[in-house]
Amino acid sequence: MGTLGFWRLAQADPEWIAVVDPDGTQHRAGDLLARSNRLVHGLRELGLKPGDGICGLAPNGADGLVLYLAALQAGWYYTPVNWHLTGHEIAYIVSDSEAKAFFVHPRHLKDGAIGAEAIEPDRRFLLGEAGDEGAGFRPVADLTDGQPDTAPADRTAGATMHYTSxxxxxxxxxxxxxxxxxxxxxxxxxxxxxxxxxxxxGRPNAHLVTSPSYHTAVTQFGGTALHMGHTLIYMDRWDAEEMLRLCERHRVTSSHMVPTHFKRLLSLPEKTRERYDLSSLTWMIHAAAPCPVPVKWAMFEWWGDCVYEYYAATEGGGTLATPEGWKSHPGTVGSAWPISELLIADDQGEAVATGTPGTIYMKMMGVPFEYKGDPAKTAANRLKDYFTVGDIGYLDEDGFLYLCDRKADMIISGGANIYPAEIENELMVHPKVADVAVFGIPDEEWGEQIKAVVEPAEGVRPGPELVAELLASLEGRLARMKWPKTVDFIAEMPREPNGKLLKRKLRDPYWEGHDRAI
Known part of the structure; x- marks a missing residue:
């Protein structure tokens, strides 16, 4: 111990450019260290003690990162709040987390002000430059002005407390x-x-933050890269060509991505793709959703052996697929981390045979988690000392995990279990498809029938001809019982910025007045 950790690295090299904001503003490590120290001193004067929590509603960039760096050196829980939530949903998190201070960026003031009603007025703070005004908020300078830049006494490790979606x-x-x-x-x-x-x-390494920092994995990978001495390059919103430009300009070595990013990158014209020098890319990591095998192969052909995959959950534990591991087991999400174990179980909680799909349970060495204020949910998701998020998958004879789908998304048609992810992966590779979602809708005879919703690629006209072309492309690749019975089109798929598909938004209208089996 003793060579890594942001606070230590910033003291040793205060001139290191630790962060580049989306607008190009560069932040020295020493300045970020001073800001986080002043914030700790100010919040302690407000009465915060180890074990307390703070919430932050802030876009990607240094302002939110300072909240993280303050909490994690003062023994507090830091909850970054999803800025796509409504004001009332934000208020629920501020209240449920028992936050002792709530920080809001001016950009999110409208919903942030509603969320702030869940906390006392003197504990609501507006981020940003002095002079930014927000009704009912104190400027953050009230906390930090006049506070020393020096390290606070009695430093102790805090933690993030993310909220599940x-x-x-x-x-x-x-x-x-x-x-x-x-x-x-x-x-x-x-x-x-x-x-x-x-x-x-160490340097020179740069980590590109492509998704909102309120996501667990984005915070984990970005924060940890910073603690390793890497420079964080923040994107405000993801754009395929802008990502390539940033990778070339900042000699990006690592990033955290989702398969939707790959699909959009691959749809760029070849001339655009060839315009950028991507030779610095070394560890381009993806997760959050299944990646169609042809899409992954195409990324290897373009970027070389720098594409890594993992499967994990906020709750802990997971798998890793190195380029070599994936190429020898195409379609896998990897084998268990050295500190993690996997169990595939049937509905009775018994382990299933190799190659047999079942509910995926995981466990990780170290500190167990709990769902705050919900011991029933904590217990319900446990099997012995393993937990599950409800995904279905199987292990091969080499211990590599393959995902089928979420249990809640599985379609039961005529008594057969059908996994939408398998159908989505086959449709996703079609050049006229930008995005796709497959789910079950009510069917009096079969129980459920298969519905596909497709976001056509740019410039592609939706209609019966496209439906026929997409279904014909499944011939010989997918059993006919798995073909969608109907296909609808949508201008833009409802996805969270981390790539997670909000399938319930598409599916629920069809089930109004019906009871789903699961």
Whole structure:
């Protein structure tokens, strides 16, 4: 211990450019360190103690990162709030997390002001430059002006407390006991995860943040890269060519992506793709959704052996597919991390045979988690000391995991289990498809029938001819019982910025007045 951790690195090299904001503003490590120190001193004067929590509603960039760096060196829980939520949903998280301070960026003031009603007026703070005004908020300068830049006494490691996306019921905070370690030592332990991918500490390394920082994985990978001495390059919103430009300009070595990004990148004209020098790319990591095998092969052909994949959950544990591992087991999401174990179980909780689909359970060494304020949900998702998020998959004889789908998304038609992800992967590779979602809708005879909703590629006209072409493309690749019975078109698929498909938005209208079997 003793060479990594942002606070330690910033003291040793305050001139290091630690962050580049989406507008190109560069932030020195020493300045970020001073800001986070002043914030700790100010919040302690407000009465915050180890174990308390703060919430932040801030876009990608240094302002939100300073909240993270303050909390993680003062023993607090930091909850970054999804800025796509409504004001009332934000208020729920501020209240449920028992936040002792709430920070809002001027960009999100409208919904942030509604969310702030869940906390006392003197604990609501507006981020940004002095002079930014927001009704009912104190400027953050009230906390930090006159506070020393020096390291606070009695530093102790805090943690992030992310809220699950709430696909069933209200979102829950995933909370772990604080470990009581020195913050830099705790940060150094965090680098174990990136070490699994072969990522090395030190400069020159740059990590491109492509998705909103309120997502667990984005915070984890970006924060850990920073603790390893890498420069964080923030994107405000993802754009395919802009990503390539940033990779060339900043000599990006790593990023965290989703398969939808790959599909959009591959749809760029070849001349555009060839225009950028991507030779610095070393660890381009993706997760969050299944990646069609042909799409992954195309990325290897373009970028070389720098594409890594993993499967994990906010709750902990996971798998890793190196380029070599994936190429020898195409379609896998990898084998278990050294600190993680997998169990595939049937509905009775018994382990299933190799190659047999079942519910995926995981566990990870270290501190167990709980859903804050919901011991029933915590217990319901457990099997012995394993947990599940409801995904279905199977292990091959080499211990590599393959995903089928989420249990809640599985279609039961005529008594047969059909996995929409398999159908989506086959349709997604069609050049006229930009995005696709497959789900079951009510059918009096079969129980459920297969519905596909397609976002056509740019310039492609939707209609019966396109439906016929898409279905014909499945011939010989997918059993006819798995073909969609009907295909609808949509201008833009409802996805979260991290790539997660909001399938319920598409499916629920069809089920009004019907009971789903699952």
């Amino acid at each position: 709430g696909t069933t019921g209200k979102p829950k905070g995933v909370r772990r006991r604080l470990n009581g370690l020195d913050p830099d030592d705790a940060a150094e332990l965090m680098t174990f995860l990136l070490g699994l991918f072969g990522i090395t500490p």
